Amino acid sequence: MKKISFLIAAILSIAVSSCSTVKPYQKNKINDSEMSLNGRKVEKLESNFQSYREGASGANGGKVGGGCGCN
């Protein structure tokens, strides 16, 4: 757990520190629908079956255990 936390913190630090200010007119690629940081609408049903069939859930906008007889 400590190694994972350190790795995530390191990725975050590197990413944030290397950020450059991106102007609105430079965001044509960032604003592409395939670049969205949200899951696709069509993925909602597959994240449901994964939460039913696997022990882990959450951190993906999907079910966390409430609202169904799932994990």
Place this chain on the structure above:
Amino acid sequence: MKKICLTVIGIYCMMLSAFSQSVDNDTAGYKNKKLTLDEVNLVSGYYNQNGDHSAVTGGIGTQKLNDVANIFDLQFAKWDHADNKYTLGIELGVDHHTAASQAFVSKSGASKAGGTRVYPSVNWQVEKSNGLTLGIGAALSEEYNYHSKSVNFEIGKTSKNKNTEINFKGQAFFDQVKLIEPSELIPNVTVTSGTTYTTASGNVITSGGEGHHRPNIPSSGRNTFSGALTLSQVVNKDFQLAFIAEGVAQNGYLSLPFHRVYFQGQDSAKIEHLPDTRFKLPLGVRLNYFLGDKIILRTYYRFYMDSWGITAHTASLEVPYKVSPFFSISPFYRYYTQTAAYYFAPYKEHQLTDTYYSSNYNYSNFNAQYFGINIKLTPKNGVFNIPAFNTLEIRYGHYLQTTGLQADNIGINLKFK
């Protein structure tokens, strides 16, 4: 006189040229002041699975199951004079499943083998012009053996340059699990209103019904509380990421009453018995990178741990290839691995002295792979030249677990704007 006439004509011509520009009817950027329908999504899916470790029959037996799901989603939007955006989301989902193992809730296999779930929800969100976002929502989920009510709220802030966003979402679920137990394990008691009795699995239940032999099947409560913090960052013009941390706390009846457990040296089963609290901690990160002009790398990693002993890792990669600005093909691959929960053991491997016990293979040690393809069409003039038909998206995946479970999932999304 001639100079005066020429001067007057000249001034008149100048006035004409000043008003000669046509009125520009460009409505780009027009924002509705009334709540109007902005987007409609219809998502449908078909899921089919098979395996040999049904929890209904104690960790053995068929896991054959089909599910057809439909979600209808409406988004309304409006702006006010201060350029604040208001969004109303209304969603209705209906799933119908058929599960071969469900028939064996009854020892003879005579139980109903299918069921339908209906789940409506509504969400209201305000995005202020200063970058502050506020939202609230409520949802229901109804199926024969499970009833859920939930509420949620969110608060977020976007930086002035819109490159950084932080968001917190809290959810609370107040569920009721109907205690439909395996037929041979239903207690044979006379029940009157307010009677407290102990079932074969050791759970203490207070019945709300009257009469004999449980004419009203009792329910038991399950509550889930979660809080998710998301930090999104545009790193440069080709790269953005999001980090998600979510904490989940559950309490109440966390087992499933129709799951059997068989013990070493015993032929009769008991009902699954799990602790009445559970804490979960998933941590996820998404990294999206635009490689060149046509290829995008969509990556996701999640670390998960909980108080039942499960530790899991999820990693996925999707590579959209933009054949044209309006057509993309995205192959994807997902890998998942988990350790077993403390309370899991296969068929007839639990000891009678165990306090908590389950043979549900969702809690076992396994790896899983999921791979497939996503196709997306967003033509300029609309799909099939229907202007309002904005997007057609189809997704197929094949799922394999090392437990032997296999599944196929196909989904379709029709978006109208």
